[in-house]
Amino acid sequence: MKQRLIIFFMLGIIILIVDLLFNEESDNKITIFESEINSLIATWVSQVGREPTLQEVDGIIKQLLDEEILYREAIRLGLDKNDIIIKRRLAQKIGFLRQEQETSRPTEKEVESFYVENANKYYVEKRITFSHIYFSAAVDDDIRANEALDSISSGIPESNFGEPFLLGRNFSSKTISEIERSFGKSFSENIQNLNIKEWSGPLRSEYGSHLIYINTISDPFTPPLKSIKDIVVNDLIIESQNNSVKEYLKELRTKYQIEILADLNETSQ
Secondary structure (H helix, E strand, O other), X not given: OHHHHHHHHHHHHHHHHHHHHOOOOHHHOOOOOHHHXXXXXXXXXXXXXXXXXXXXXXXXXXXXXXXXXXXXXXXXXXXXXXXXXXXXXXXXXXXXXXXXXXXXXXXXXXXHHHHHXXXXXHOEOOEEEEEEEEEEOOOOHHHXXXXXXXXXXXXXXXXXXXXXXXXXXXXXXXXXXXXXXHHOHHHHHHHHHOOEOOEEEEEEOOOEEEEEEEEEEEOOXXXXXHHOHHHHHHHHHHHHHHHHHHHHHHHHHOOOOOOOOOOHHHHOO
């Protein structure tokens, strides 16, 4: 508590000095709120892992003042004009502020309606967990794969066969689309027809031949609302926030007249 009193006593002195330097025009008055200082100190603590010393607090406050002074000078000189980065940042900020106004929790009826209308978003695809033994593409890769399958069926461990594969040997809970991206369309279609809990194949991919051991196949389903309610509520709030920004923009567009002029430098060339 004592340290905080000293901090704000120092802050008062610094503000007084700045006020004296800029007392000619009221526009040059800089006001710093306690919440700003507390926020900066909290950020400092989270980054450094300890409370700042009085000297370090003094440095934090001086940096804040320096940034404010430089910011105002940049605005006075018009450095914010025609700067696409500044424009995007300010556009993002007002969008965030608009979104924050739409944080009320939706009603049960709204949640249920949103869930029904967007059921496809929560659809869980078929997933397959499997292992494979890989034989690189060659004239005899199918022959080698079939010989290995016969040997495994006769009791020889599967670890004795195959070659290293770039993506690994085991694949856990992969969707059909993920399998297609890794092995190709034909492979992803054929793997769904294999028996589980036994080695089978070989299946062809763009890499060669594969013996497959399917551990589990989970059927596709849409989870009930009660099991994913928090996710649905969050999605609905986000959609409401985004719609709020869209409506706000729609309203603002009616207040502006748009014209596109040719660049004089380009037309003169």
